[in-house]
Each structure stands twice: as C-alpha cells, then as structure tokens.
Amino acid sequence: MQDRIVTLLKELVAINSINSTLSGGPGEKEIADFIHNHLRRLGFEVQVQAVSGARANVVALVRGKSPSPAVLLNGHIDTVGVEGMPLSFSLRQEGDRLYGRGAYDMKGSVAVMLALAERWVRRPPEANVWLTFSCDEEDRSLGTEFLVKEWLPALPARPGAAIFLEPTEENIGVAHKGFAWFEIEVVGKAAHGSRPEQGVDAILPLRAALAELDRIANELRSRPADVLLGHASLHGGKIEGGTELSMVPAYARLQWERRTLPEEGPDTVDGESERVAHAVANLAGGHEVKARKIFMRPPYRTPPGADVVGRIQAASPGSQRVGLSFWADSALMGLAGIPSVLFGPIGHGAHAVDEWVSLKSLARVGAVLSKVAAVN
Template sequence: MIGVVELTRQLIAIDSTNPDLIPGGAGEAAVADFAGGWLTERGFECHRLEQRAGRPSIVGVARGSGGGRSIMLNGHLDTVTLAGFDGEPLVATERDGSLFGRGAYDMKSGLAAMMCAAAAVARESHAGDVLVALVADEEYASAGTEEVLTRFRADGAVVAEPSGLDLVVAHRGFVWAEVTIHGRAAHGSRPDLGVDAIAKAGRFLTGLDELQRALASRPPHPLLGTGNIHASLISGGEELSSYPARCTIGLERRTVPGEDAATVERELRAVLDATTEHGYDLAITFERQPFRAGDSAIVADLRAAATAHLGRPPTERGEPFWTDCALLEAAGIPAVLFGVDGGGAHAAVEWVTLDSLHRTTAILTDTIRMFTSSR
C-alpha cells in the first residue's frame, strides 16, 4: 500500500506545468494517466474528460450502497513553471519535517491526501458515492472544473487547496477589464494636430488610484476585507516620431460578495467620464465570482473532523485569492476549502509539512465517512 508521502513524491516527479502559463509546458496528460491508473487499481470507476486535447481531468467514483450523501473531493493537477526553482523541481526532497518540490504545496500533496482518503473509505462499506475530481487548468482558467461540472454533481465538496489546516469559507472574486483611451495620430512635429493618448491616459490612471483609495475606505467584509483594483498592463503608440492614437490599459478588480462585473463597469465608467476628453472604449473581458460558504453539512462535518484531529476547533477564515470553490457553489454544490500547511506557492522554494499532510489525510478520511453516512 502506497502511503500519502510516497504518493506525493510520485506526483511531484511528473511534470504537469500548465502550458497556458508556460508555452510548451507539459500539461496534465502524464499525471492524469498516473492518477487515473492509481484510482482504477483501487476499484474506482474512472472517467477521463478531455474537451481540450492534452488537457485531461480525471473523475474517480467509488459507488456507495445507497442512502447517503455524495461527496466530491476537488484538486488540480497542473502546476506553475519549473523555471527558477531552487533545486531539482521534480525530485521531492525531505528535510526538517517537510517535503520540497514543485507542487509539494500547491497542490500535489493535496491530491495525494484526497486520493488516499477516498481510497481508504472506498475499501469500507459506505452509503454515499465518493467522487475524486482531479482537474486540469486551475492555475489559468479553471477549465477542468468547468468541464467536470457539465457531467458530475455531488451533495457537497471539499477543495483540498493548501490552507494551513484552516477552514476557508470565503474568498474574493475578480473581474478583468480593458480600457482604451483615444487620442489623435499625427506627426511628432505637429502638436496642433496630434492628441497624445498615452499622456491623456495619465488622468485616468490618477483617477484609478483615487478609486483604489475609495475602495480601501469602504466598510470591510468580515472575512475578506475590501475589494481592490490595479492597472496590470499598458500599451500604446506606434513609433517615436508620432502622436499615439490610443492607449490600452488592462485592469484587474478583486471583488468581495456583493460586487460583480456590473459593479466594476459602473465604477470604471464614472472614472473614465470624469477624466477622459477624447473618448474611450471599455470592455469587461473575464469574471470569476467571489465565494462564501453557507451553513452546510459539508462545512459542519469537516469542522467536526478537524476538531477531533487538531484537538481544537479549526480557524475559519477567508482567502484573498480565487479558487474553484466558487464554481462548485455556483453549480449548487456546497463547498469548503481545506488543506495542508507549508509554503512557497509559485515560488523558488516550495514545501509541505509532513505533519500537516498526515493530518489532512486523516481529516478528509473522517469527513468522507461522516458526510456519506447519512442523507
């Protein structure tokens, strides 16, 4: 029987760099093959979802005897770049009670904990179905969880992203927008004809800074604080000898419950109308909703299991970043986030503490048992 630490090592050893982040990245195919085989060997009914070639997700199902709630454990197969990692990123190294390697924290240890917990319950008599969703593309656009939700449902879900053994019951959303400030092209020697769109964009950027200060002064959400906005990308102009006809600015607005794309569009139009003389275009290009867990059975059971293993009630808190919890909740599946301790997500040094890996596995195992035992 492979233990959770050894399984984490094996998962780290398989390159699954997201190719949408890093052109030419390995993608999830090899790690999906391995994980699907591991689950199949343990009696799971395995489904491979691959709407995008080379970007598969795996859903393993251990059918229950009936009369219990179904649970989905969700975690992502992809990682960020191997470049710049301090050491050999695909060789898991153990020292000082921690395991180091790319994905050790975010989130191949979480995958291993999910898989081992589900396999332990699958060997027992259990009433409700146990689903293990190992998804592609979370680090970029969450296409994997979106595809899974076209085929599968459950009565509750745990996303096993790293949380430091805390219950994460809320997180922010985000909205991406693109603003184009218009000017007038002309030869650089003709200020009487040209309107410098890049210079005019400066007024908008000043207004954006004022909007950020206004957001920071709002009454904070009890778990998430206030939303925020920043300019992420800027481009404009054709050549040094010409006045630029346009300047385009890419923006990100992080949102809290009660804020959405419509909120952001109103805010941006107010700033643009006050600062722009020669016209503008505004497009909302992408949105992910914020998440807030309700008072659900999955939260209650995970809280109870964590309390039993930690010897205290777990801390319940929010996260500033976005996760697949929001997609699950929007699909009508009550969700909560819980996972390992460690650090170095997306960094040069990444690690998971072995104590938290064992605790997470035990807590997930008991959560599955409790949740699937009753309707």
C-alpha cells in the first residue's frame, strides 16, 4: 500500500488546491476532477458536487457486501497557501517523511482514501463506505456545509458514522472546541486635538471593553477544566481606530475570538458579548456603541458509546481518545446527527513551511480504516 500512497500523494500535491480565499488559490475544481476521474476509472459511482464557482466536492460510494449502515470517510482537498515554502507542489521523500504542501493536512489522508478504494475494487468492504472529499475546510467549510445541507438529506440511507481523516497522530479525536468571533464598534466625533471639547473620543471607551474581556477570560480560567479540552478561552483578535495622532478619533473597533467547549451553548458567549457592549455603553462621553457576532462554529463531542470509536480502538489498540485543539468539519457532520470522530496520520507542520507526513503512519491509518470497514 505504501507505494500506491506515495504515487497518489505525489499527484495530489502537484495540483495546486490552495483555498481560493487565500492568495494564489485557484480553488478545488482541478483536484476534484482528478479524484473524480481516478475513482470513475476504478468503476465506482462517483459524483462531483459544484459547491460554488471553482469550489467542488467529490463523493463516491463503495458498495459493501452487506447492507449495514455506511461508514463515511472524509478528507478535505483544499490547502493553505505556500508563501515561503520551497518546492511546495513537488513531493519530496526523506526517509519516512514526505514533504510538500498538504502532505500532512491533509492530502496524505486523501491518498489513503484513494489507495483503499483501489484495494476495495478487488476485495469489497463488509459495510458500504462513502468516500467524501470536501472543499473549503480551511475557510468557511462550504464543502461540508453542502454535504450536510444538500447531500445528506437526499440520501436513501444515512451513514451510521463518519471518520474525518485530519492529522491526529493516530489518536482518536472525540472532542474539539468551537469558536465565535465578535466585534464592538465605537463611534465618536472627530475634532482637532487642540479642541477636544468639540469631539467625542472613540478609542478611550474601549478600555471598558478590554477590562470586561479580561474579567471574562479570568472567569473562564477559574471554571473546572474539561478533561479532554481544558478551559474555554478568549483572546483579543484585532484592534483598530483613529486617523491621526493630532485628531480626536471618531471611530474604533475591537474584535475578539472566543473558543468554546461542547457544553457551552451560543447563549453563553452571546451573553458575554452583551456584557462587553454594556460596559462600554455605560461610560459617559456621548459615544455610540454597536456590537455584533461576526461568525461562529460549534464545538463537538462524539456521543459517548458511539460504536465507531470502539471499532477504531479495536483496530488500533494503541490509539488514545483525545480532545483536539483545532476546529474541524466533523462538528458540522456530528451536529447533523452522524456520530463523527477524527483519526489521521502522524506528521508535522500543518500550515507551516516544513510540512511533512509519515509514510508508515499513512499506511497504518489505511490498515486501520480497512479493518474498520471490514467489520459489519
């Protein structure tokens, strides 16, 4: 299997599939066509989903020997950019390490899925397997949103479980945090610095916002930690405002990110944002305050007792059950009612210039998934 993984990964890495929201990013259409052609030649029922513009998913059904609920495997086919990364689109092997953009996050896993498909042509798995390749994981998850909203409801039978092959160092990811982005804008009135009485300072009221965020951050640290995920947290994201040093600033904006735990509902973080807005509004000074939530993604915890966890564990006894620090598409699938976990290879440098994945680890991941699919 190792030879096929290297060959496939070489071809996948050679296709630039940088997320099109990033500089130099053409989107996923070309890599989706490559995967589509490869699976079609193998004889599978395969479909390219046009998600929007040059963004596309691929889904394929591998029919198993029995009609038990399908296992869904997922890999995202976009990558982050390549700035500062030499030879980013040509796979380089040094011992067990395969270097190249996306090798670890996560074209290595996509190569494993394709290599498994090749094996299943000759020896079909026990259960049906859905191979899903999604676009836009590195930005707003348009691909998995499409799968969840358009594709899943139209299926005659829902998959029984989903495995996201994100790099987990061969551990079983059973929880990850969510995140929410907030901002507060303060509008004042511009004036010359020599005549402050004619203006309304928009920057100074942010002190109340910063103090309130600091209080909230302390409260989060003082709550009991989640066993797998630690504490919920927040950090200042961006701050801007003012035009000239000699002017009273008419505008300021503060944005922050909150990382959420599975048991925290949206109301919790919305309430914090309101506290921040009130703290600023309650200051004297004549400024206006606007607060809003910019974007959010839910946290996720695999349902306790989900059968898929035991199946991976049985096939890979050394794997630990872990919480993951990053957000992943699995939350969207999980919250659509498909018990989801993450399981992927060992490597280093996701989003970094020295990204590599372990070839032996990719082969082990393939062997584990092959066993998982072999169990009815």
